[in-house]
Amino acid sequence: MPAADNPLLADAREAFLHACRLDVETAKPGNVSVDSAGHGMTSAQFIESAEAAAGALFIQGAPVGARILDAVTRTRKAVGCNTNLGIVLLAGPLAAALDEPGCAATATAWHTATERVLARLDLDDARAAYRAIALANPGGLGDAPEQSVHAAPSVDLRAAMTLAAPRDSIARQYANGFSDVFDTGLAAVRGWPSRTLDAIVTLDVFLTFLGRWPDSHIVRKHGETVAQSVTREARLWHQQWRAALTRPAEVPDALRLSAWDTGLKARGINPGTSADLTVATLFVANLLERSQTGRSATRI
Template sequence: MTFEPPAVPLEAARAAFLEACALDVSTPKPGNVSAQSPGHGMNAAQFLASADASADALFARGARVGQRIFDAVTRTRAAAGCNTNLGIVLLVAPLAAALDEIGAMDATRATTLTATSWRAAVTQVLAKLDVDDARLAYRAIALANPGGLGDAPEQSVHAAPTIGLRDAMQLAAERDSIARQYANGFADIFDTGLAAFAQAPADAPQAAMLNVFLAFLAGWPDSHIVRKHGLALAQSVTLAAREQHARWRATAREAARRALADPQLDTWDTELKARAINPGTSADLAVVTLFVARVLANAGQPRAATPHG
């Protein structure tokens, strides 16, 4: 049997998405819903159902970004009955479309996907987003009803957009970390996120998820907390996250798996949930980082050559 360099595998990417979403709820993260700790009126089963419901829409071959977003949110709403994954959907849709385009551009020969080539393809996808993508995304956001996301002086999601989706996201980039990825070409995912992922042991995926989450939460105020509770409280959570992250990393270097059962993180989780504080945006960024990391890792594996004749 001969082997070729791996192509861009859309089905493998779909599987990586589902794996990252499952890892999200199997990893206890302070303030977030997990299998061990429900909260904010939601449980892990709803997040898993949302991932299953949205996957086909996000990885639909040839679909425009706005359509992927709208279909994924519509199916999520039907499956979970609430907004469980809007941020994840908004982030994965352009990434999936970029994989789609890479595959279409190189249909005759297999190529190795890299962070650089994927990032470049994402930039091209973002540049082509138009007002139709914005209309579909706005409908999805209104359906998800995240609370606060559409309260903007310009291009509110409660009115029909008059500019392309990336331009609309750029208007919100300073106040929303999901929107910022559209403005900066997913720099936070490919830079901050993947760097934090690389710090964790390769055989400890939960430690990687937690490290990425804490890196984002410690890096800047969580957008979801800002919208719900204001900037001052969000900044206080960021400062606490920096202390917790530094302490956890020191422990994790000795025993990554044991460090996940951390009484201090558990206590912080209880305190945050008691105050209805949910670092949801940091969790969304972490999930998408793990998705990207898994796709890139899979792309580095050889695949059997397709028989000819």
């Protein structure tokens, strides 16, 4: 199908860019935002990275591995560091699924199409994804006793990701068909009324993921014990934040969670995988809402 014949693609690109903007416009504890740089990066780099990656992710008919490698290559050229590898690894199959015959802008159809894309991933996809991960050079990601990215893969990309799934939440999406995004993530978005602020929805999705299981990025950088402690903290902060939303005078402070953000960054802790899953969820939610109503799913 020529790109011009697929009405989803233009909306998909805009939905993706909107999700990436929300990622840094919302002050999420431990993450880089427009109000709080950190980890040697700025929000401007993330926005520039999103624009660069989008040019590769939404090429009609491109294989998943090629989308991932091209997006990482363009990002590296644009900003010179790894800002979005996790986002790209998640967006690649989701974008490719929009090319599938019968894929429509419903959660069920898109989820089913994504499963079909994952089932067809091959060795070439693995080779390209491995090159992308090595190029991005994220500390610890891809180091494994089996199918390490520092050696040539001998299995297809889904099989390689399935091996990594027990220790990496992004790899788990390849194994479980993106169920965390289509189930856990979308449920958090849909739990809010239609006129809820962008920042509230985005932060709720982020805290939902961070409080559900240890963040893979934190595990790689700081170990399981620290990651588990952050997950417990996230559950408590999430409860307090939700309660504060019922008291309007406390909403500004509740949205920022600034004390926790400062503490995490002082310890060099970045819940990056939870942020990546949040972007993937908002990408899906935004496209579904755009296609059905003509407006984005999270509202200003």
